Amino acid sequence: MTTTENRPQFKVVGTRPVRHDGLEKVTGKAKYGADVILPGMLYGKVLRSPHPHARIKSIDTSGALKIPGVKAVVTAKDLPIQSDKMVELGEAHANMKQIAENCLANDKVLYKGHAVAAVAATSPHIAEEALDAIKVVYEVLPFVLNVDDAMKPGATLLHENMVTRAVLGGKPDPAKQVGKSNVSSEMRWVGGNLEQAWKDSHVIVEREYFTKPVHQGYIEPHVTTVNWNPDGKITVWTSTQHTFGVRQQAAAILQVPEGMVKVIPMEIGGGFGGKINVYLEPAAAMLSKKTGHPVKMVMTRKEVFEASGPTSGSHMKMKVGATKDGKITGWQLWLAFEAGAYPGSPVAMGAMCSSAPYIVENFDVSALDIVVNKPKVAAYRAPGSPIGAFAVESTLDELAEKLGMDPMDFRLKNAAKEGTRQITGAPLGKIGNIEVMTQVKNHPHYKSPLPVGPNVGRGVGMGYWFNIGMQSSAALNVNPDGSVSLVTGSVDIGGTRVAVAMQAAEILGIRAEDVIPTVADTDSIGWTGVTGGSRTAFATGIAAINAAEEVKKQLIARAALMWEVKPEDIEFKDGLYINKKSPKDSVTMKQLAAKMMMTGGYVTASATANPRMAGAAYGAMIVDVKVDPETGKVDLLRVTAFQDAGKAAHPSYVEGQIQGGAVQGIGWALNEEYFHTTDGVMANSSWLDYRMPTSLDLPMIDPVIIEVPNPGHPFGLRGVGEVGICAPMAAIRNAIFRATGARMYHLPMNPGSIVEAIGAKKAAGHTNGAAKK
Amino acid sequence: MAEKGAKARALAGGTDLLVQLRVKRYIVDRVVDVKHIAEMNELSYSDSKGLVLGAAVPCYRVYEDKHISAKYPGLYDSASLIGGIQIQTRAGIGGNLANAAPSADAIPSLIALGATANIAGPKGKRSVPVEHFCTGPGKSVLQDGELLVSMSIPPPQAKMGSTYIRFIPRNEMDIAVVGVGVSVVLNGNSIKSARIALASVGPTPIFATEAGNWLTGKAPTEDSVMQAAEAAKKAAKPITDMRGTIEQRIHLVGVLTKRSLLSAITRAKEAR
């Protein structure tokens, strides 16, 4: 279902052409990272730490080197980078020294699965066997697995010299006492008068939440092939969301100029934020340098779970008050996120995003980034926002219940709108928050009676993601047949080839099918940011629009030349170039293209865009669940997911993003988790036991696209890739309450924990009953 | 097989074995494909002898067999929920038993139906009741060089019903947090006999004899079933792991025993 405001209609944007890469992908011909095979290629494998925390006393690689077929072994000692270096990577900053150490541990291993050494051999089996012949002596250290243990006085320190960075309202906070700690930073935002706010409150709800790390769960494991030539030129074939980011990281870690590194993106089998940091490239590059051969490395699924991704586990506390008529008075939020082995959890984004749907005037929000002995977290779809939203949307549901208010009425009463100041002080731009909430409230699903039967309940939740802009480049080459080749640097994960091509087609008045999109390597296109942050259709789209405008300008000049008039005398309308002086003279782009050679040669244009107004996105979910109170199993009966897309360039792919986000949120809500044993090992590092939802666990997810145009884009697009994952956890949790009477405060809400909560609720009910008598 | 001893493994459908070889659970020199041995492919039923099920017969042949669905619905339940369709075209009941996983979905049904395992080896042939077949996680009475040839299940008694139910958090592709297989024989308005077997609540599948025996002579009511379920919970000796906690598993033994007994009673009433 799509709702459209009254505004100019487009010819191509908003339609549903077949994606250009569809045939190759469905016939299995598309080439992924694992399909790379080069002459003389060697295979690399990684030796990983069996301990969650240990000092590396020594590494003896001599045994491995003796095995026939083994060509080289590398350890952290081989990596050229020596000192800290910050770079901007997609949605976050990253310290390259730490990324390098994450790829090959230096003096300490910080999590089970941390890479220690890598082997290159003539076959993957020999490489694997050689790993057993590398002798590592560890001094095993105590470890911490969650934020609370990591913060305890006397807790083992992952980074012995790390001092908490205290920040208040975006500036260093000198008043805060800091010392050596596993807390890498503590960010705080305060505003208004919280004490007064509590006094003005009719109801106050104070709750506490815990969530586990979850993995992005892309189907394709990490894979790379690197060739380091004696002339210093390095080529990387990889599966990444960010080719220029891989180039940047590789150059920094290998200490070579960026221009010496060429990154060739292969098709990508999912990323969701997890394929931005490098994992295998530094080791593969050093192995290639040592051997003179290209080296290919592919992770197993176990390695993917143990050493890439996930997003943070958390501990959160929220206290929120409201007046009798439902206006939010005070807002206190404390979020502590696991960063994994190195600083950099998305906790600040969790704090900011979860507050963004509401007018919050009196607040005290703290966000703590805490290192623990688990894999370093990576971006995951709207990083941080879903975690914060679980706490906020759950607490608000209880507040609305206590006030006796409809949960959507309560939200609408407090809804942020254009100009509302966020907790950071920054005002919100043009947003569709109220429109999304109103659509939820008026949707037939919301108004329909619950499905009949016992233990059925309905819940709602909201979500927010700010989306990012940043730089993208595009080149357009007009072909003599009138088609246009479109080159971009944006790896296509979610259908962006077609979504970007459609925007160029719209400008040129041609069909999407007449634009032929290609994703180019880093030597063949201008700098382009990550495919992430929901930015690609938006920002690369604008680059393509700019290039198309330039093509159009040149074609107008060609038409003018042909008719011997001035360019101002040419009118462009509905794909036709019309001579205003003699309106019967008109040509199509195809006709103009056929004459290119006679009018001055081939027409080409390239453009770069660096848009800022990405246009924030709001989303919501309504979900009906049925709970088996004896087993605790939750079945989803009906799911409707809402999202403001600004303008849905290709509605099918917008719907796909909404549904995909919903599914990942559903998995996060119900069963997915990093399950660590008490010895610090992830026990469920397989698809079997990680328990992502299968198609049989999901009903049809009905997507509702809302279109509140983004003034920062010529066609009104907003980013659509991420916000869909924010609402499901709380929505399902609120539905479980209505189905069972039990409130859940932990993720995942797996069957065991639901049975427990129902049991606890019953026990409490009995004692209450007894007390009354 | 005998030549290589512990360094040899039989391959039926391979749906356990290939995974085990890959994760180095077994490091072997020889894999022996048993799928082409005639006796291993036998699937026959007669009212006098009951069912003979070859050890390499894949699940789809089991659940497509008219005799099995009519006379041993519990086995049908097991065969149709192991893996998905792709797995079921390869995986078999024999592999499920020989693998001796505590969570195996077919073993409780075999125990409930009174099956025996027919074994052949260098020292000849022998038969072992399935409830005595498993000796630990992945361990069984099979000696080095021995093969499971087939399983025999006696013909069903009159008014007998059987059911297997497992609990998994998802709807497919998961390992039983708890599984319960039962058979019930009715005699007029009382239970003549009942057998209850449990999966995933101990180092081997568990034959909950006391719970089953308790039902003898009782009325086939929800009340009796609830009491038997309580008795079954006492037989469970589960551990806590990533798939479930001790408390959750014991609780589920109660829930699933109740549900599977009620289902088997209904099936028994409908049976001839």
Ligand SMILES: Cc1cc2nc3c(=O)[nH]c(=O)nc-3n(C[C@H](O)[C@H](O)[C@H](O)COP(=O)(O)OP(=O)(O)OC[C@H]3O[C@@H](n4cnc5c(N)ncnc54)[C@H](O)[C@@H]3O)c2cc1C
């Ligand atoms: C995706 C997937 C889903 C699964 N789902 C389920 C499920 O829902 N429930 C469940 O219980 N299991 C499940 N399994 C496990 C497996 O499919 C079953 O245990 C199956 O019944 C094994 O049968 P098989 O014929 O493939 O055995 P194989 O893998 O061939 O053999 C299993 C073991 O028994 C030994 N063996 C096999 N035949 C003989 C013989 N004749 N004599 C002696 N030893 C022998 C083998 O050496 C091996 O160790 C699943 C597996 C996969 C891969």
